[in-house]
Structures are given as structure tokens and as C-alpha cells.
Amino acid sequence: MSDRRRFVSAADVARRAGVSRSAVSRAFTPGAQVSATARTRILAAAEELGYRVNRLAQTLHQARSDLVGVVGGNLGNPYISAQLDALSAGLHARGLQCLLMNSAQGGAADLARLLDYRVRTVVLLSGAAPDDLIRLCARNGARMVLINRPAPPKGTLADLIQADSTQGGRLAAERLIAAGCRNVAVVISGSRTSAKTERAEAFEAEMARHGIPVTRWAEGPNRYETGCAAARALLTRPGLDGVFGVTDELALGVLNTARAELGRAVPGDLSVIGFDDAPVSGWASHRLTTIRQSLDALTRATLEAVDRPAEAASTCEHIPVTLVERDSVA
Structure with missing residues (x-):
């Protein structure tokens, strides 16, 4: 034997x-x-x-699974890491299990394996999954929660949760203008997700309303290193005095490279503002001024969406944003 x-x-x-x-x-x-x-x-x-x-076998006999699929990319991003931590804890408190898929490690066919487990809901984090997966979920009648993504096709069982990216871009512009910045740039990265693009465009529009031109940096992935590369390129431009990073990770790359590598005083020579309010942004070594999309509000809205009945009408919840003043803007 x-x-x-x-x-x-x-x-x-x-x-x-x-x-x-x-x-x-x-x-x-x-x-x-x-x-x-x-x-x-x-x-x-x-x-x-x-x-x-065997919980997987047990779910085959239940009307609805206790597995929640979560699709995320760039899981090392400090805001996404905090978001996953809060979401997984909230699911656990409800007796639900989190099945995580890394969208950076596979295409739509790999991510579609979530549906093989008959998950009750698929939560798609900001910019995390290809549109093919959304269409596949829709064809299979799988309920989705879309965070900071455009609305899916009509009739899709999906709850939308969207931070006010347009207002956030305006707030960032208004703060840099109030600081006296007149030679500015926005760092968006090459990923150009809908939320990041909305933030950048709103920032540029508000600056244009005040007659201030904006240089846009749109290269590389949405990572800290991209912010570093942007700082090295942009700070060769004479007189640059303000930068908006459309995520805190990008902004922190700019801030730390400007200070530690290029010898620029922040905020003395350069003002830097981010978007997210990731926990790391408040560390004493950074003290990044940023636009907060409340992690608590985002988590609450996501959990409420997961709790809804499978056939409930789709909803759309807007998460307000606020300016968090710290020490990186004059």
C-alpha cells in the first residue's frame, strides 16, 4: 500500500x-x-x-460560494497593498474567503480560472484586469465589483466604485498654484488607466484655466522607479517648480530622487503632490502632501457590494477625495 x-x-x-x-x-x-x-x-x-x-467541494452544493475572487496588478504598490489588507480582513470577518489573482502574471485566460472556482463575486482593483476578463465574467453571469474603472457594457452585473479623480486633479492643481508654482509637470506613467488619465487631464485643465502650461511624463509602469526616472528627466528642465504624481508611488519616486540624488530641496526648490494617501506617504521621512481617496470608504463600499444578492441591480458609488496637507508643497 x-x-x-x-x-x-x-x-x-x-x-x-x-x-x-x-x-x-x-x-x-x-x-x-x-x-x-x-x-x-x-x-x-x-x-x-x-x-x-473540503470547502471547495462544499460550495458545489451551496446556492452561492463563499469565495470572492480579487484581481490586482502591481501588488507591491503601497496603496494597493493596504487595500488588499483591509479587504481581505473584511471578507474574513464576514466568513468569506479571498482568492487572489495577480493580473501582472497572466492574461485573460489565466485570470478567467477564477470562474472555475464559481466565485460569488469578482473584485477588479483599479486598472488591474484586461477588458477581455470583464466580458468573460459578463457572459458567465458573474457579478463584479469594478474599482476606479469605466462602466462595463449595459446589462452587466457590476457595481462601480469610483474615487472622484477629476476633483482630485483639480485639487492638486489648485494647491500647486497656491504655492506659487508656474512651471509644472504631471507624472502619469505609461499605463494610462482611465482613473490616472482623468486625474492628469483635470490637473492640466485647471492649470490651463490659469494660463500655466504642463509637461506630461507618460512613460514606464506605475512604479516608484518610474517616478525616479521622471525626476531625472524633468528636473533637467530649468525652473521646474511643481510636480503632480497621479499616484503616491510615482510622487514618492519624484520626491526622493529630487532630494537624495539631485540635491533639490523639497518643498524649497520643488513642490510635489501625490494621489491616494497610501500609509507610506505619511511616514516622517516622506511627509508627502497628497489627495486622499479614503481607504476606509473604499473598503466599506467594496464589502457592501460583495454582500449584495447575486441578482441585485447594479450600483455606482462615488468616493469623495480630500487634500491632505503635509510637508512636500510650499
Whole structure:
């Protein structure tokens, strides 16, 4: 007989407890009927053998799974990391399980494996997944939560959660204008997701309204290193005195490169403002002035969407943004 290690099965527990396989199943199903004597023997056998219920198999018999698919890209981004931490904790508190897929590591076909697990909802973080996956979820009737993404095709079972990117871009421009900045740039990266583009365009429009031209840097991925590269390129331009990074990660790359590598005083020589209010932005070494999209509000709205019935009407919730003053703008 093979001694290959395997998971302990319900049949193993049934044999040890001297009961039927169905009795084991009922003992681990809330509300199912099984005698007190049998339940005691079954639980003792399960404890002795180290048995764990096969939750994936169990979901096949439920009206709705307790698995929530979460698709995220650039998981090292400090705001997305904090978002995942808060979301996974909230799901756990509701008795739900988080099944995470990294959109940076596969195409739509790989990400579509979420549907193989019959997840109750697919949560798509900002700019995280290709449109092909959204169309596939729609064809399969899978409910979605779209965060900082455009509205899907009409009739799609999707809840939209959108931070006010346009207002955020305006607030960033107004703050730099108030600081006296007249030679400015916006760093957007090459990813050009809808939310990032809206922030940049609103910033540029507000600056144009005041007659201030804007240089746009739109290269590289949405990463800290891209902000560093942007600073090296942009700060060769004479007189540049203000930069808006459309994410905190980009802004922090600009800020730290300007200070530590290029010898610029921030905010003395250069004002830098970000967008997100990731936890790292408030660290004493950074003190980044930024536009906050409330992590608490975003998490609350996401969890409320996950809680909705599978066939509930789609909703759209707007998350307000606010200016957080710290020390990186004059």
C-alpha cells in the first residue's frame, strides 16, 4: 500500500468513527441533523486524524460560494497593498474567503480560472484586469465589483466604485498654484488607466484655466522607479517648480530622487503632490502632501457590494477625495 501523503477524507473519518460518510457530511454542515452521540464520535475522529472540511467541494452544493475572487496588478504598490489588507480582513470577518489573482502574471485566460472556482463575486482593483476578463465574467453571469474603472457594457452585473479623480486633479492643481508654482509637470506613467488619465487631464485643465502650461511624463509602469526616472528627466528642465504624481508611488519616486540624488530641496526648490494617501506617504521621512481617496470608504463600499444578492441591480458609488496637507508643497 502506498504511503504517499494525502489529505484526510470524510471517508477516513467515517471509518474511524464507525458511521456513514453522509453522517460526517451532516456533522460539518450547519443546521443538518445528526445525533449527539454520532456527532461526538465524528468530531473526536476528525480531531484525531487532523481532518479538514473540503470547502471547495462544499460550495458545489451551496446556492452561492463563499469565495470572492480579487484581481490586482502591481501588488507591491503601497496603496494597493493596504487595500488588499483591509479587504481581505473584511471578507474574513464576514466568513468569506479571498482568492487572489495577480493580473501582472497572466492574461485573460489565466485570470478567467477564477470562474472555475464559481466565485460569488469578482473584485477588479483599479486598472488591474484586461477588458477581455470583464466580458468573460459578463457572459458567465458573474457579478463584479469594478474599482476606479469605466462602466462595463449595459446589462452587466457590476457595481462601480469610483474615487472622484477629476476633483482630485483639480485639487492638486489648485494647491500647486497656491504655492506659487508656474512651471509644472504631471507624472502619469505609461499605463494610462482611465482613473490616472482623468486625474492628469483635470490637473492640466485647471492649470490651463490659469494660463500655466504642463509637461506630461507618460512613460514606464506605475512604479516608484518610474517616478525616479521622471525626476531625472524633468528636473533637467530649468525652473521646474511643481510636480503632480497621479499616484503616491510615482510622487514618492519624484520626491526622493529630487532630494537624495539631485540635491533639490523639497518643498524649497520643488513642490510635489501625490494621489491616494497610501500609509507610506505619511511616514516622517516622506511627509508627502497628497489627495486622499479614503481607504476606509473604499473598503466599506467594496464589502457592501460583495454582500449584495447575486441578482441585485447594479450600483455606482462615488468616493469623495480630500487634500491632505503635509510637508512636500510650499
